[in-house]
Amino acid sequence: MFCLKAAFALYAAATALAFTYLFSKDEKWSLWMLRLMGVGVAFHVASFGFRLALFWQIPENKYFLPINSFFGALSYLSLAVAAVFFVVEGRHRLGILGAFVLPWATIGAGAAVIFADPAIKGLSPALQSYWINIHPMVLMTAYAAFGNAFGVGVALLIQEHQIKSRKPTELCYRLPSIEELDNLNYRIIVFGFPVLTVGIIMGGIWAYNAWGRFWGWDAKETWAFITALIYAGFLHMRFVKGLRGRKAVYVSMIGFASVVFTFIGVNYLSELHGYLSGRG
Amino acid sequence: MKIFRSVRFNIFLGCLIALGSAVGTFLPQIPDAAEKVTAYQVAHPDLHRLFDFFGLFDLYHTWWFMGLLGLMAFDIVVCKLWNKPPDPGIVALPPEMTREAEIEKHLSQKEAALKLKPYQAVLSSALAPAAASQMSKSFLEGEGYHLRPEVSGAAGSSFIATRHRLQRWGSYTAHIALVVILLGALIKGVYGFVEMVPVLEGRSRAMQNKPDWEVYVDKFTIKYYDGTFEPKSFSSVLRVQKGSQVLGEKTIIVNDPLDISGVRFYQASWGAGGMFRSVDLKLGSQILQLPQRTPEKIPGTPFLVTADVMLPNFTVNNGQADSASLDLQNPAVRFTFSVGPHKTSPLWLLKNDPSVCFAEDPDGNLTRAPKPPFSLAAIDPILFSGIQVAYDPGFKVVLTGAVLWLLGMIGTFYLHRRRLWVLVEPAEAGAKVSVGAWSSRGPEEFTKDFDGLMHRLRAQLDARDDFRITQNPLVEVS
Numbered sequence: 076m077f078c079l080k081a082a083f084a085l086y087a088a089a090t091a092l093a094f095t096y097l098f099s100k101d102e103k104w105s106l107w108m109l110r111l112m113g114v115g116v117a118f119h120v121a122s123f124g125f126r127l128a129l130f131w132q133i134p135e136n137k138y139f140l141p142i143n144s145f146f147g148a149l150s151y152l153s154l155a156v157a158a159v160f161f162v163v164e165g166r167h168r169l170g171i172l173g174a175f176v177l178p179w180a181t182i183g184a185g186a187a188v189i190f191a192d193p194a195i196k197g198l199s200p201a202l203q204s205y206w207i208n209i210h211p212m213v214l215m216t217a218y219a220a221f222g223n224a225f226g227v228g229v230a231l232l233i234q235e236h237q238i239k240s241r242k243p244t245e246l247c248y249r250l251p252s253i254e255e256l257d258n259l260n261y262r263i264i265v266f267g268f269p270v271l272t273v274g275i276i277m278g279g280i281w282a283y284n285a286w287g288r289f290w291g292w293d294a295k296e297t298w299a300f301i302t303a304l305i306y307a308g309f310l311h312m313r314f315v316k317g318l319r320g321r322k323a324v325y326v327s328m329i330g331f332a333s334v335v336f337t338f339i340g341v342n343y344l345s346e347l348h349g350y351l352s353g354r355g
Numbered sequence: 356m357k358i359f360r361s362v363r364f365n366i367f368l369g370c371l372i373a374l375g376s377a378v379g380t381f382l383p384q385i386p387d388a389a390e391k392v393t394a395y396q397v398a399h400p401d402l403h404r405l406f407d408f409f410g411l412f413d414l415y416h417t418w419w420f421m422g423l424l425g426l427m428a429f430d431i432v433v434c435k436l437w438n439k440p441p442d443p444g445i446v447a448l449p450p451e452m453t454r455e456a457e458i459e460k461h462l463s464q465k466e467a468a469l470k471l472k473p474y475q476a477v478l479s480s481a482l483a484p485a486a487a488s489q490m491s492k493s494f495l496e497g498e499g500y501h502l503r504p505e506v507s508g509a510a511g512s513s514f515i516a517t518r519h520r521l522q523r524w525g526s527y528t529a530h531i532a533l534v535v536i537l538l539g540a541l542i543k544g545v546y547g548f549v550e551m552v553p554v555l556e557g558r559s560r561a562m563q564n565k566p567d568w569e570v571y572v573d574k575f576t577i578k579y580y581d582g583t584f585e586p587k588s589f590s591s592v593l594r595v596q597k598g599s600q601v602l603g604e605k606t607i608i609v610n611d612p613l614d615i616s617g618v619r620f621y622q623a624s625w626g627a628g629g630m631f632r633s634v635d636l637k638l639g640s641q642i643l644q645l646p647q648r649t650p651e652k653i654p655g656t657p658f659l660v661t662a663d664v665m666l667p668n669f670t671v672n673n674g675q676a677d678s679a680s681l682d683l684q685n686p687a688v689r690f691t692f693s694v695g696p697h698k699t700s701p702l703w704l705l706k707n708d709p710s711v712c713f714a715e716d717p718d719g720n721l722t723r724a725p726k727p728p729f730s731l732a733a734i735d736p737i738l739f740s741g742i743q744v745a746y747d748p749g750f751k752v753v754l755t756g757a758v759l760w761l762l763g764m765i766g767t768f769y770l771h772r773r774r775l776w777v778l779v780e781p782a783e784a785g786a787k788v789s790v791g792a793w794s795s796r797g798p799e800e801f802t803k804d805f806d807g808l809m810h811r812l813r814a815q816l817d818a819r820d821d822f823r824i825t826q827n828p829l830v831e832v833s
Contacts, residue, residue, distance in 0.1 A: 133580075135580075135587050135588070196580075196585070197580045197585065197587050198587075199585065199586065200586060200587070200588050200589060200608065200609040200610075200622075201609050201610070203588075203609070203610065204610045265768045266768075268764075268768075269761075269764035269765070269768055269769075272760065272764065273761060273764070276757040276760065276761070279753070279757070280754070280757075283747070283750055284610055284611075284612070285609060285610050285621070286621060286623065286743065286745075287549060287612070287619055287621045287743050287744070287745025287747070288543075288549060288745060288747065289539075289540075289543075289747070289750060289753050290540065291387075292376075292379065292384070292415040293387070294380040297376045297377070297379060297380050298377070298380060300373075300376060301373045301376055301377055304369045304370075304372065304373045305373065307369065308366050308369055308370070311362055311365070311366060312366065315362040316362070316363070341380065344380050344381065
């Protein structure tokens with residue numbers, strides 16, 4: 076737990092530096108933001124490793140990953156958001172995006188530390204399957220990508236507002252161009268969408284092995300399907316109708332709202348996927 | 356028909372399906388929670404009529420929802436057949452030409468056609484045109500390009516090089532995959548079945564969908580995590596017979612069903628239905644073992660005692676004995692004491708709390724009784740194993756669709772089709788190599804790719820001049 080608390084503190088500090096960098100011209104803030112994030116991710120990975128060691132002390136949990144609780148899921152999700160941010164940052168060198176993306180990693184880690192129960196429990200028989208190492212991880216990686224896309228979308232909306240306003244601030248010159256942000260938003264979603272759908276299909280195969288049906292319209296399945304439909308709509312509107320800019324961002328933001336609801340809200344509606352809320 | 360060709364209409368359909376699906380998650384659904392539907396109907400007498408009219412309590416099986424899904428599948432097919440993806444090859448000239456005049460005409464047209472390509476670069480080489488052409492082809496083959504037959508003549512030569520040609524089919528494959536998945540679901544709906552077969556340990560039960568198949572649970576085992584009622588495993592020694600013929604047998608656990616010719620038997624649930632082999636009643640220092648509903652004499656007394664009913668998770672509901680669940684969380688047993696024709700009021704004893712005792716009147720109402728001089732020491736319950744039997748002949752079709760979808764996604768999003776048109780012409784001191792390019796990739800990335808490619812080609816050709824990539828603003832790169 077110490078490692079995760081340290082990771083949370085470092086993410087929060089990195090987020091603060093990202094905001095400082097947003098309103099200053101000094102590159103050192105960006106550099107320190109990345110350094111703090113890097114150390115935070117290292118602590119986070121260590122926390123995951125320690126938790127795994129404890130988790131595997133229960134024989135039934137051996138070789139499965141500890142994401143059967145809200146704590147474990149939130150912890151992994153925030154780590155995935157940070158990891159995707161690093162990939163995006165590594166490829167595009169847009170330090171300024173930290174202010175729009177890192178809050179999600181911080182909120183995820185913070186929610187795990189503050190609100191979620193860290194108790195380690197034995198896996199229920201339904202979850203004792205190798206699919207638990209694949210299906211939720213794949214889906215949450217997609218969620219993490221969409222979280223990053225959301226941050227990029229917010230940056231795009233701010234930039235567009237700046238450009239349209241009569242008195243653009245310093246921020247306007249520091250943010251990437253609308254075209255660049257639009258392209259980045261699209262590319263992250265293009266990564267996330269296939270991962271999401273593959274995760275859903277994997278869930279279907281697991282459901283077939285566990286319950287005898289590929290698809291059962293359980294609330295979690297249904298909302299994952301709705302999320303996929305929204306992002307599919309986004310891609311079609313972009314490919315076929317050439318949707319760009321603000322309107323495209325609005326659609327992707329609706330998609331992200333659906334992601335958040337699928338991850339958190341639906342746990343209280345789902346009969347079969349209520350593991351995170353203790354209903355399963 | 357025009358409306359079905361419209362992607363906009365398809366997106367609208369998607370929105371309707373998303374909206375309908377969402378509604379179903381906020382209302383209890385009959386297949387999963389029939390009792391909750393009944394409770395909802397009682398609590399909302401006015402709304403439920405409206406909801407019933409639209410079938411909202413079994414939304415995913417309503418004609419209108421199935422119709423929307425079917426319409427979308429149809430629409431996807433029509434859209435994909437009608438709206439073809441951009442084909443950059445359309446600009447290329449036919450490769451089969453034999454007469455010299457045609458070739459010359461082709462090459463001159465080729466140059467004009469090159470100017471229509473989204474990206475162009477011109478290189479000058481000291482090599483002879485034939486050598487420059489050969490060198491370009493070898494280089495591009497080394498870069499993973501597939502070469503189309505060359506057209507050559509006195510005016511020069513031209514060829515087309517392509518890479519990741521399969522990308523073009525990615526979108527088709529992905530959309531066909533959706534239809535295949537829906538087809539699999541349809542096959543399941545028509546030919547498949549799912550039924551729940553609860554079987555008491557040591558007993559059997561006939562299936563509804565295959566009445567001549569008998570499901571036997573020879574042994575049921577459940578293990579809990581220490582100090583909790585959380586199960587860590589449960590399994591059934593299962594046997595399925597058709598008459599005297601054993602069709603299959605296996606110890607099934609969750610995630611590992613028994614498969615008999617595609618009919619799969621899943622370990623889905625368990626529970627205690629109120630039956631038991633025996634209970635131990637502790638009377639002072641002696642223990643009396645009582646089979647269910649079999650009166651036993653209490654040694655040294657004229658009394659007979661009978662244990663008749665067990666509740667696995669005892670609770671008092673509206674003043675009467677009830678079970679909160681089928682888990683053995685708070686088991687209780689009802690005992691009756693009798694002497695000749697005289698009977699006492701039945702008494703409920705709780706295994707987890709010997710100090711609690713309830714007396715039951717003839718109407719079933721409970722009153723708290725003082726702590727009795729005997730207690731419930733142990734219960735040997737007969738559990739039932741919940742076997743879910745499913746037959747889904749469409750699963751392999753769905754799986755095929757899933758694999759196609761994956762391939763389609765990879766093709767659409769991760770392969771980037773490239774096409775180069777290369778024209779090699781004689782120049783003053785060597786050859787002029789003009790390259791036109793198109794890619795399914797975005798302009799930002801492909802400009803970098805094309806720039807790198809041309810730099811390497813320039814080094815291969817030992818080109819004298821630097822080159823400049825021009826992007827044709829009139830050509831939209833999709």
